[in-house]
Structures are given as structure tokens and as C-alpha cells.
Amino acid sequence: MSTKTNEVHQFEKILVATGARAANPLASKLDPSSCKNLHLLRSEADAARLVGALEDSQGKKEKEIVIIGGGYIGTEVAAGVAGWAQQGLVKSVTIVNMDPTLMHRVFAAGGSAAAAVVPEFLEKMMVENSKSNGEPVIKVFNGARIADIATNAADEIVSSVKLASGETLACDLCVLATGATPNTEILETCGVKFGPRKHVQVDSGSLQLLDATSGEAIDGAFAAGDCITRTVGADLEVVEHVGHARSSGKHAAMGMMGENATRISIRKKVRREGNDVTYLIPLRSRQCYL
């Protein structure tokens, strides 16, 4: 393995845990590094940039915010940003969501009964609780597609977002909350197998990378966290959360050390002793401790 500064590292075993970054579906035209009022959210620095923009007193005071995406991050950002309306810094927060409901991918997964009730309730609560001077600050467009994003001549400022339905939303600040892209480009020429969204595919038992041609597990090469996909039943599953990052990381580490770790489970048993809480993650033949 060589680094960008040309350091070469030999290895017997390798773990790929490169995670993911916020997806930017506009990347061919717009990027937050050059477009001043376009925001992605992944790191603390991204959050600080967003707060700085909300509190910036140089531009228009009462900002109209457009959030593209109605999943976890889109809804959380909308709820948070709407709070700035109380200080007269935000006029409107509009979620443009291409799915039929908010959090659709969370609640509709596996045909959950909650899908029929929770997203609608969540939307109602968000809209009603965001009222300022009797008017809701948060608006939600479900099943909505972007037709065009208007910018200034230098593509430095997003000025409005046009929906396929014909509506045009004025935009002082645009947040892209459209999911994550795995950081797996470094493996593109290594002959490993990828899932449909460019996650590296791993063997469900040992979390070893798979050979793109034979589909066999590659000796000594492991991956864990947001960058992986693995077969669960008939499906390829991607899990993007901390519990999975921890348990898959631990599982891969055990595999690298030659432990008999045979499946991941993020179901936890909790053991309490006084103030100490131990989370036990059951594996098939043994338990390991978080």
C-alpha cells in the first residue's frame, strides 16, 4: 500500500474502514468548497460552517432555507435550523423529499407497520411545532423532484430551487442531505467486489473482502463500518450507524487475529454492576465485550 506522499507499507493483513462522506448529487456543477451557500453535513466543521452561515449578519437577515432530502439528516437539520426563526434569522425551512414520506427508507424497510403512521405524525409535529407568528416555518414537499437549481454566473451562490411540479423556492442557504457515498475509490483497481452503490462487498462470516472475479474471500483483507455491504438473506445490506461500525470493526479485528468469529449481531444484552454497564455482543460461539 502506498500513500499520497509515496510512503510504501508492506502488510500481511489489512482493514479497510474508510467510512463514507456526504453524497453530493450536484457534484458535477456545484461543490461547497466553491459554492458559498451550499452545505453538506458530515463533520463537526460542516456543522460549524452551517451555523456560521445561519448567524451571518452580513447577508439577508431572515433566511429562506432549502433542505434537499427527507431522511435522518434532512429532518434533523430542519428541526434544528427552524430554531433560528425565534431569533429572526430564519424565515422558512423547506424540505424537498423525493420519497413519499419523511424517513421513508427507515420506516418502510421490511414492510414495518410503523411506516403507515410514524412519518405522517413526525411531519405534522415538525410543521406544527415550528410555528412562528402563527405560520409554520417548516414546509415539506414529499414525492418532489428537483428540476433546476439556479445559481449566479460564477456558480458561487444558489439563488433558487425549481421543483419538477413547477414550484420555485427562493433559497438563501441550501443543505444537501441526500445520503452518503462510501470512500472506496482507493480500492477501485484492486480487483475487489463492489455492491451496487460502491460499498465494498464482504463475506458475511469473516468480513473479508471478496475477489471480484471468483467471489471468494481474499486472505488477510478485511473491511468494516459504513464502507461495507454484505449479504443478509437474499439482500445486500448497508448499515450506516455507530453500533454497526463498532461491532463490525470488532468482528473484523477478531477475524484478523484468527478468532472464531462467525457472525455479527448488533443486538445487545446489557449487564449492570453498580454504575458499570457492560454491553455484551453475542457471537455464535463466544461473547465479546464493548
Ligand SMILES: Cc1cc2nc3c(=O)[nH]c(=O)nc-3n(C[C@H](O)[C@H](O)[C@H](O)COP(=O)(O)OP(=O)(O)OC[C@H]3O[C@@H](n4cnc5c(N)ncnc54)[C@H](O)[C@@H]3O)c2cc1C
Ligand atoms: C450528521 C451525522 C449524524 C449521525 N448521527 C448518528 C447517530 O445519531 N447515531 C448513529 O448510530 N450514527 C450516526 N451517524 C452515522 C455514523 O457517524 C457512522 O455510521 C459512523 O461514523 C461510521 O463509522 P466508520 O468508522 O465506518 O466511518 P467514519 O466515521 O466515516 O470514519 C472513516 C475514517 O476513514 C478516513 N478515511 C477515508 N478515506 C480514507 C483514505 N483514503 N485514506 C485514509 N483514511 C481515510 C476518514 O478520514 C475517517 O477518519 C451520523 C452520521 C452523520 C453524517
